[in-house]
Amino acid sequence: MSRPDVADRRLLSVRDLRLRVGGEAHDVVRGASLDAARGEVVGIAGESGSGKSLTLRAIAGLLPTGVTVAGGDIEVDRVDVVKAGPQTLRKLRGATVGMVFQEPMTALNPTMRIGRQIAEAALAHGDLSRSQAKARAIELLERVGFPEPARRYRQFPHQLSGGMRQRVVIAIALAGNPSLLLCDEPTTALDATVTLRILDLLTDLVRDLGIGIVFVTHDLGVAARICDRIAVMYAGQVVEEGPTAELLRRPRHPYTLALLRAVPTRDRDIDGLRAIPGNPPQRGEELPGCAFAPRCEYAEPACRSEIELVPVDDDRSTSCRRHSVLAAMAGGHHD
Amino acid sequence: MTEPLLEVRDLAVTFGSGRGWGGDRGRIHAVRGIDFSVRPGEAFALVGESGSGKSTTAKCVAGLQKPTRGSISFAGSPLDPARNREQRRAIQMVFQDPYSSLNPRMTIGAALVEILRVHRLAGSRAAAVKRAAELLDLVGMPRSALDQRPRAFSGGQRQRLGVARALAVNPSLLVADEPVSALDVSIQASVLLLLKRLQRDLGLTMLFISHDLAVVRQLCDRVAVMADGRIVEEGAVGRVLSEPSADFTRTLLAAATDLPPLDLDLDLDQDHRSPKRRSTR
Numbered sequence: 001m002s003r004p005d006v007a008d009r010r011l012l013s014v015r016d017l018r019l020r021v022g023g024e025a026h027d028v029v030r031g032a033s034l035d036a037a038r039g040e041v042v043g044i045a046g047e048s049g050s051g052k053s054l055t056l057r058a059i060a061g062l063l064p065t066g067v068t069v070a071g072g073d074i075e076v077d078r079v080d081v082v083k084a085g086p087q088t089l090r091k092l093r094g095a096t097v098g099m100v101f102q103e104p105m106t107a108l109n110p111t112m113r114i115g116r117q118i119a120e121a122a123l124a125h126g127d128l129s130r131s132q133a134k135a136r137a138i139e140l141l142e143r144v145g146f147p148e149p150a151r152r153y154r155q156f157p158h159q160l161s162g163g164m165r166q167r168v169v170i171a172i173a174l175a176g177n178p179s180l181l182l183c184d185e186p187t188t189a190l191d192a193t194v195t196l197r198i199l200d201l202l203t204d205l206v207r208d209l210g211i212g213i214v215f216v217t218h219d220l221g222v223a224a225r226i227c228d229r230i231a232v233m234y235a236g237q238v239v240e241e242g243p244t245a246e247l248l249r250r251p252r253h254p255y256t257l258a259l260l261r262a263v264p265t266r267d268r269d270i271d272g273l274r275a276i277p278g279n280p281p282q283r284g285e286e287l288p289g290c291a292f293a294p295r296c297e298y299a300e301p302a303c304r305s306e307i308e309l310v311p312v313d314d315d316r317s318t319s320c321r322r323h324s325v326l327a328a329m330a331g332g333h334h335d
Numbered sequence: 336m337t338e339p340l341l342e343v344r345d346l347a348v349t350f351g352s353g354r355g356w357g358g359d360r361g362r363i364h365a366v367r368g369i370d371f372s373v374r375p376g377e378a379f380a381l382v383g384e385s386g387s388g389k390s391t392t393a394k395c396v397a398g399l400q401k402p403t404r405g406s407i408s409f410a411g412s413p414l415d416p417a418r419n420r421e422q423r424r425a426i427q428m429v430f431q432d433p434y435s436s437l438n439p440r441m442t443i444g445a446a447l448v449e450i451l452r453v454h455r456l457a458g459s460r461a462a463a464v465k466r467a468a469e470l471l472d473l474v475g476m477p478r479s480a481l482d483q484r485p486r487a488f489s490g491g492q493r494q495r496l497g498v499a500r501a502l503a504v505n506p507s508l509l510v511a512d513e514p515v516s517a518l519d520v521s522i523q524a525s526v527l528l529l530l531k532r533l534q535r536d537l538g539l540t541m542l543f544i545s546h547d548l549a550v551v552r553q554l555c556d557r558v559a560v561m562a563d564g565r566i567v568e569e570g571a572v573g574r575v576l577s578e579p580s581a582d583f584t585r586t587l588l589a590a591a592t593d594l595p596p597l598d599l600d601l602d603l604d605q606d607h608r609s610p611k612r613r614s615t616r
Contacts, residue, residue, distance in 0.1 A: 047519040191384040192546065192590040218520065221592030249598040257599070262524035263549075265594055266576055270553040275525035279489050329599040 009037040011180045011212045012059065017072035019054050019063070019236075026286050027070050029054055030236040033309055034214075038179065041206060041213040043227035043244070045220055049280055051236040052216045056182050059214065060097050061089040077179060094125040098173030102185040104165035107172075108157040114168045115141065115153025118175055125176030140171040145201055163194035167201065174205070181205070181213045187222060199226045220263060224248055232256050235281050235291035238309060242316030250330040252318040254299075255292045257326065290319065298322045338411065339372035340540050341396065341508060346370075346405035347564075348391050365391040367564035368405065373508070378534055378541040380551040380572070382587070383561035390512055392561075393544045397428040397510045410507070424454050427506035431513040433493035437485040443471075443496055444481030450503045470499040474529060491522030495529060502533070509533075512544040527553055548591050552576060560584045 012035060019029035029051040036042040046052040057063050059074055061081050074081040077096045079088065093099070101107050109117055118137035122128055128136060134153075141149035144167040157165055166186060173181060183202070187195040203226060206213055217223050223230050224244060231241040232253065240253035251257045261274040278295040281287055290296070293303040302321060309317045312327070320326070348366040366388040373379040381389040394400035396407060398418050407414045414422060430436040438446055447467035448460065457463035468478045474495040485493055494514060501509055511530065515523040531554060533539050545551050551558055552572055559569040560581060568581035579585050 047521060192592070193384065193586055195592075196590045219592065220520070221594055224594050225592050245595060249595050251597075251599070257597075259520055260594065260597055262521050263594060264523070264527060264547070264553045266549045266552050266591065267593075267596070270527065270531050273524050273528060273553060275528055276521040279491075280519075280521070326599070329601065 009039060009212075010035065011038055011077055012036040012214065013073070013075045014055070014059065015073045017055060017058060017074060018070040019051070019058060020068055020070040021283070022066040024283075028067075028236050028283060029058075030287070030291075031072070031308075032231075032233065032236070032238045034231050034238065034241070036180065036212045036214050038210050038212050039206060040228040041202070041215055041226050043223040043230040044214065044216045044233055045218070045223045045230050046233035047218055047280060049235070049283060050233040052218075052233045053184055055233070056184055056214060056216050060093055060099055060182055062093070062099070094121065094176035094178065096178055096180060098176065098178035098181045100166070100169050100173050100181065100183045100186045102188050104162060104169045104189070105157065107169045108165060110157050113154050113156060114160070115155075118168065118171045121172045121175035136175070137171070140174055141168075143174070143205075144168070144171045145197075161194075162190050163198060166190065166198055170198075170201065170205075174209075179211050181211055183213060183215045185217055186215075188217070188219070195222065196225075202226060220248065220259065232259075235287060237291055237307075237319060239290075239292065239320070240316075240318045241309070242313075246313075246316060250326075252312055252316060252323045252326050253292075253320045254296045254322075254326070258295075290321075298325055337374050340375045340377075340410055341373040341542065342408045343369065343371050343392070343396070344406045344408075346392065346395060346407065347403050348388070348395060348400060349403045364564050366395075366402075369559075369561070369564075369566045371559050371566065371569065373540060373542060375507075375540055376538045377557065378543055378555040380543045380545060380555040380558040381561055382545055382548060382551055382558055384546060384587070386563075387561040388564040389544050389561050393428070393510050393512050393542060396508075396542060397426055398423065399428070420454065424504045425507045427501035427504060427509055429494070429497050429501050429509065429511040429514045432517050433490050433497055434485075434517075436497050437493060437500070439485050442482055442484055443467075443499075447481075447500065447503050450500065454504045456504060466503070470503055473502065473533075474499045475525075489522070490518050491525055494518060494522075494526050498526075498529065498533070502537075506539075508540045508542060510542045510544075513546070514543075515550060516545070516547065523550075530554055548576060548588065549593075560587065 014032060014034040017029055017032045018027045020027045032055050044052040044055060054067060058069060059076060061084065069082050076092060079092055115137045118140050119133040122133045122136045138149045138153055141152055146152045187198050190198065202213060205211060215227055227244050229242065230244050230247050231238045234255045240247060240251065240256050251260060258276045262276055264273060276295060281291055289304040290307045293299040307319045309319045311317050312323055345368045346366055347368045350363040350365055381392055383389045391400060395402050401416045444467050447470060448463040451457040451463040451466055457466055467481060471478055471480055476492065476495050488496065515526050518526060534541065543555055555572050558572045558575050559566045560583065562583045567583045568575060575584060579588055
């Protein structure tokens with residue numbers, strides 16, 4: 001999965017990450033690997049309980065109490081996040097890594113003017129005077145799409161719509177000039193038209209500032225719109241990873257295929273829709289081998305033993321041992 | 336042309352008194368006088384973004400919200416806010432959140448039996464239990480669910496149970512308010528397929544509330560697009576999605592995130608199934 005072409009732009013490398021909750025006997029994230037570079041958006045797509053958000057939090061060194069790293073490595077801009085102490089992590093967050101969460105209202109302080117919240121973040125991470133921090137906040141408000149930024153500086157979060165609040169959260173995340181932005185379902189609480197404008201803003205930031213983004217989402221349509229590459233997670237495993245268009249058009253893992261056939265689209269009628277049989281595994285269940293095997297129509301007995309993410313084609317990887325079956329189904333319209 | 340089952344005329348809902356701080360500015364016009372009708376056997380969608388008034392309209396139809404103005408008639412007779420038992424039975428609702436729409440303290444069987452008894456649809460307790468079991472068959476749940484409480488079920492299963500609860504009293508109209516938007520993608524499809532099957536098998540009339548045009552495309556015959564409390568466009572689903580006439584519909588369509596088409600020949604997989612499956616053929 002290592003891509004030599006991006007070695008010099010490499011920002012993030014996650015290898016075989018395992019996360020464990022408190023006293024539970026089994027890991028919730030069971031060997032996740034992921035790369036991200038400057039200038040690209042990498043998506044982590046999965047359903048609830050897939051471990052996508054925990055993986056993202058682990059990258060920022062922000063695991064909830066009780067969740068620990070049970071194995072694997074995380075390197076962000078040459079900093080070993082797993083071994084780093086609290087001081088290194090504090091410096092990493094803000095200066096190297098910015099975070100954007102799902103609910104903008106809970107990420108903001110309701111009693112503080114939005115400009116000051118951005119200025120405080122700038123002060124915390126940079127060597128700025130108060131007036132410089134204020135100027136920086138106004139500049140950031142303009143950057144994230146506020147017309148009349150100097151006037152909007154004095155507004156409170158409750159005076160803003162959900163989309164504008166999310167822009168403020170993005171401005172705060174950018175205040176320390178991070179090179180990597182971690183976004184956890186940043187548009188899930190927003191309407192479709194607002195979502196589109198936030199995705200456009202994030203795409204602009206990648207292009208203009210040369211940052212990298214890791215984008216966690218449950219919505220493959222949103223991922224298709226913004227991500228250059230997608231890693232699909234199921235039950236704590238990355239089951240497939242690759243360039244967005246390739247992965248969505250010619251999936252190499254039966255779970256990705258099943259998900260794609262379960263999504264209602266405007267060009268397909270209901271008879272083309274296929275539900276995935278069974279239910280996702282419960283947390284803490286022991287899952288030898290591929291976690292999707294019990295629901296998979298292509299599974300064979302060997303799928304219940306060890307699996308690993310293996311490279312396929314030039315630029316993709318899959319954890320499915322029967323990926324050649326899917327490759328054989330791929331149409332002749334290679335582009 | 337058949338008579339409409341549901342007819343909504345000049346429906347308006349205003350929240351807040353307009354007195355006190357802010358005066359008239361404190362008043363929120365959620366629905367600003369809309370008209371639409373639903374024919375028997377039809378699936379009619381109200382589509383819009385948050386704040387468009389679609390859910391408020393659904394609540395008025397289901398009798399959970401009092402209109403400020405306008406009329407709703409059902410099967411030819413006007414529906415008053417104070418409905419009689421028969422009118423309450425005839426219109427049932429499926430809610431968005433499957434986790435908060437079932438009583439956590441009651442077993443599924445007890446909840447279904449209670450509804451049947453309240454509406455006097457079962458002569459005896461035994462008849463009610465029998466009908467409850469049939470309802471579970473209808474929504475594709477095992478009969479063992481009768482003795483279990485909601486916490487034993489996943490979101491998709493709870494939504495099936497919510498549908499069973501709504502269908503228990505043989506409604507003529509099912510109001511479904513975003514019934515799949517709280518569910519994971521892999522679960523959504525099974526609930527959509529269930530609703531489609533009920534439409535086909537029972538001839539169920541549906542008022543379907545959604546923000547998702549792709550979902551509406553799967554289930555509905557006609558659609559009304561709402562924005563800011565008004566209906567901006569109405570028509571057959573195929574026509575509205577392919578040739579929208581209102582600017583707002585075009586904006587909504589442009590914002591819909593779509594997936595590229597699959598480039599896999601799914602028929603080919605017959606020969607590549609796992610050895611176990613092939614041998615059973």
